[in-house]
Amino acid sequence: MSIQIADLAKEFGLRPGHVATVLDDLGIAHDHASFEADDDALELIREALAEVSPDSPITAKGAVTPREAAALLGVGAADVQRTLVQKLKTMATLTTQLKPEVAQKLFEQFGAKLQFADAAAAKPVAPKPKPAPKQPAARKRPPVVTIMGHVDHGKTSLLDKIRKSNVVDTEHGGITQHIGAYQVELPEGVITFLDTPGHEAFTAMRARGAMVTDIAVLVVAADDGVMPQTIEAINHAKSAKVPIIVAVNKIDVPGANPDRVMSELTQHGLVPEAFGGDTIVCKVSALTGEGIPNLLEMILLQAEMLQLTADPKGPVEAYVVEARLDKGRGPVATILVKNGTLKKGQSLLIDTAYGRIRSMLDYRGKQIDEAGPSVPAEVTGLNQVPEAGQKVEVFEKEAEARTEAERRIESRKSPTHQGRGLTLKGLREKLSQGEIKELNLVVRADVQGSVEAVCGVLQKIKNEEAQVRIIHRGVGNVTRSDVDLAYTADAICLGFNVGVESGARSQAKQRGVEIRTYKIIYELAEDIEKAIKGMLEPKFEEQHLGTVEIRMVFDLSRYGKVAGCYVTEGKVVRGCQVRVRRNKEVVYEGKIASLKHLKDDVREMAAGFECGIQFEGWTGFEVGDVIEAFEMVQV
Numbered sequence: 001m002s003i004q005i006a007d008l009a010k011e012f013g014l015r016p017g018h019v020a021t022v023l024d025d026l027g028i029a030h031d032h033a034s035f036e037a038d039d040d041a042l043e044l045i046r047e048a049l050a051e052v053s054p055d056s057p058i059t060a061k062g063a064v065t066p067r068e069a070a071a072l073l074g075v076g077a078a079d080v081q082r083t084l085v086q087k088l089k090t091m092a093t094l095t096t097q098l099k100p101e102v103a104q105k106l107f108e109q110f111g112a113k114l115q116f117a118d119a120a121a122a123k124p125v126a127p128k129p130k131p132a133p134k135q136p137a138a139r140k141r142p143p144v145v146t147i148m149g150h151v152d153h154g155k156t157s158l159l160d161k162i163r164k165s166n167v168v169d170t171e172h173g174g175i176t177q178h179i180g181a182y183q184v185e186l187p188e189g190v191i192t193f194l195d196t197p198g199h200e201a202f203t204a205m206r207a208r209g210a211m212v213t214d215i216a217v218l219v220v221a222a223d224d225g226v227m228p229q230t231i232e233a234i235n236h237a238k239s240a241k242v243p244i245i246v247a248v249n250k251i252d253v254p255g256a257n258p259d260r261v262m263s264e265l266t267q268h269g270l271v272p273e274a275f276g277g278d279t280i281v282c283k284v285s286a287l288t289g290e291g292i293p294n295l296l297e298m299i300l301l302q303a304e305m306l307q308l309t310a311d312p313k314g315p316v317e318a319y320v321v322e323a324r325l326d327k328g329r330g331p332v333a334t335i336l337v338k339n340g341t342l343k344k345g346q347s348l349l350i351d352t353a354y355g356r357i358r359s360m361l362d363y364r365g366k367q368i369d370e371a372g373p374s375v376p377a378e379v380t381g382l383n384q385v386p387e388a389g390q391k392v393e394v395f396e397k398e399a400e401a402r403t404e405a406e407r408r409i410e411s412r413k414s415p416t417h418q419g420r421g422l423t424l425k426g427l428r429e430k431l432s433q434g435e436i437k438e439l440n441l442v443v444r445a446d447v448q449g450s451v452e453a454v455c456g457v458l459q460k461i462k463n464e465e466a467q468v469r470i471i472h473r474g475v476g477n478v479t480r481s482d483v484d485l486a487y488t489a490d491a492i493c494l495g496f497n498v499g500v501e502s503g504a505r506s507q508a509k510q511r512g513v514e515i516r517t518y519k520i521i522y523e524l525a526e527d528i529e530k531a532i533k534g535m536l537e538p539k540f541e542e543q544h545l546g547t548v549e550i551r552m553v554f555d556l557s558r559y560g561k562v563a564g565c566y567v568t569e570g571k572v573v574r575g576c577q578v579r580v581r582r583n584k585e586v587v588y589e590g591k592i593a594s595l596k597h598l599k600d601d602v603r604e605m606a607a608g609f610e611c612g613i614q615f616e617g618w619t620g621f622e623v624g625d626v627i628e629a630f631e632m633v634q635v
């Protein structure tokens with residue numbers, strides 16, 4: 001039978017590590033959580049355990065990681081890490097092998113003793129020497145946090161509560177400005193919160209190139225549990241590879257069930273530490289404030305592990321987090337600096353907006369002259385309102401910024417300016433060039449059952465070069481946020497029996513993201529399969545443009561033979577495809593090589609006008625021939 005080490009430890013008033021030590025002594029295999037034993041063996045183990053004092057040392061066979069230490073001590077991995085960082089000033093991930101003396105001190109912090117079976121094996125395997133940091137001037141910077149979660153689970157309340165209880169400002173009457181971000185200063189460190197909660201804003205910013213969030217706090221109401229937008233938030237954060245800390249909110253509500261939330265989370269790949277995983281879960285109430293100090297501490301702990309650094313003297317890397325038009329002050333933008341320092345008087349270019357920083361305010365509404373890494377600042381002086389998520393560039397002179405802005409505006413007028421999105425047709429090329437190995441998909445369907453069915457079918461599709469990865473699935477129409485996510489993850493949006501939300505279609509067009517909708521699951525699967533195998537043939541359809549009659553034939557010495565034509569219906573376009581009929585019989589199929597009106601080259605001619613036409617490689621036309629103009633459009 002299988003026996004839990006933790007249960008046995010509890011029974012004897014010992015730590016799991018003591019049980020593991022006895023098992024090791026007796027030569028019984030275990031995985032630090034459970035072991036297999038029959039009644040006789042268990043009897044033997046119990047006898048041995050009865051002899052063990054809670055003060056006796058725990059024996060480790062080799063070097064210990066924080067995760068193993070937590071298992072041996074019977075405490076949470078977050079507790080272990082917090083102790084390492086705060087008490088022992090040691091940075092370690094859950095799987096870092098600790099030095100023997102550090103491991104022993106760690107055990108002492110928890111009132112336990114650690115000894116090593118083999119002193120030589122206890123030495124951590126020397127890690128590969130790290131390359132020297134590129135920027136020696138890099139300094140620790142505060143983490144930037146976004147709060148996400150389902151509607152009404154308390155995102156706004158949590159942000160407000162944190163702001164009210166932690167942002168001290170006597171000078172300005174305690175009223176902080178809503179500038180899109182604020183900072184909380186704690187004895188252990190500073191945290192920057194983005195004030196626009198939700199994964200939509202997060203991914204919209206990413207789609208514009210800004211990756212400002214370091215940590216996502218996922219708010220889940222304890223009286224409601226994991227909901228569709230909770231799952232969306234998880235998928236969006238995961239796609240951005242941003243670590244998630246869970247805040248189980250509303251624990252003050254009678255009947256709230258945080259444990260249920262935790263087990264629901266495991267189904268979505270977030271395994272709480274209490275269940276042996278490494279997701280930090282904090283129980284909080286945005287109403288009473290309970291648990292919020294612990295949440296803030298956990299954010300700082302996570303930040304320590306991420307080793308966030310920036311060089312305040314380095315080149316400026318900054319992004320807009322919010323912008324608006326203020327009646328009195330003109331365009332104002334809140335900028336968050338990732339690297340370098342933003343200074344009053346600098347000239348900025350943000351996409352096509354430019355200007356000199358006239359004034360800078362912090363989130364308390366206080367005038368500041370500069371803003372370093374992770375410090376949000378509201379600036380004025382731009383000529384227009386930029387978009388959230390856009391990159392901020394610093395220029396020596398305002399004139400240079402303006403010239404570049406004008407150049408950008410001009411270049412966007414050209415039709416070649418397009419999104420960079422992935423299309424099923426383009427997939428093959430990227431696969432063969434080794435650019436991508438997975439086809440990322442965002443899947444939407446009408447009901448949960450069809451979401452499961454579609455995903456089930458899709459997940460079976462793969463070949464040697466690529467496989468399908470579903471980065472997000474959900475019930476309902478394709479949304480703008482889906483398009484943003486698809487854009488950032490180089491994915492395609494698939495809809496099954498659903499429509500496309502208004503705005504999402506134009507967003508997709510602008511970003512070059514492909515949305516494909518289907519009514520038959522088999523066709524959907526077939527297209528994806530063909531795309532992966534590079535067999536997806538684009539379907540074209542003939543679209544009629546217009547009808548033209550040849551009324552005269554000229555033979556011009558300079559140009560050669562030209563058909564003098566009259567457009568009877570629709571239009572004719574230079575370069576378009578044509579079919580020429582003589583008494584119903586087709587005498588030519590090809591393209592228009594030149595289209596002139598009087599002496600000028602024209603792009604197209606409408607009904608009721610005369611024009612001169614030459615065909616590609618054909619001069620056999622006669623008066624009375626009828627030209628059908630058409631183009632092939634992809635369906």
Ligand code: GDP
Nearest residue numbers: 150151152153154155156157249250285286287
């Ligand atoms: P959001 O949509 O996620 O931003 O949620 P809100 O912050 O607007 O909160 C939704 C509702 O839940 C509001 O009526 C809040 O007062 C309430 N609420 C938020 N947090 C708590 C909490 O911790 N306890 C209780 N009892 N109510 C809360």
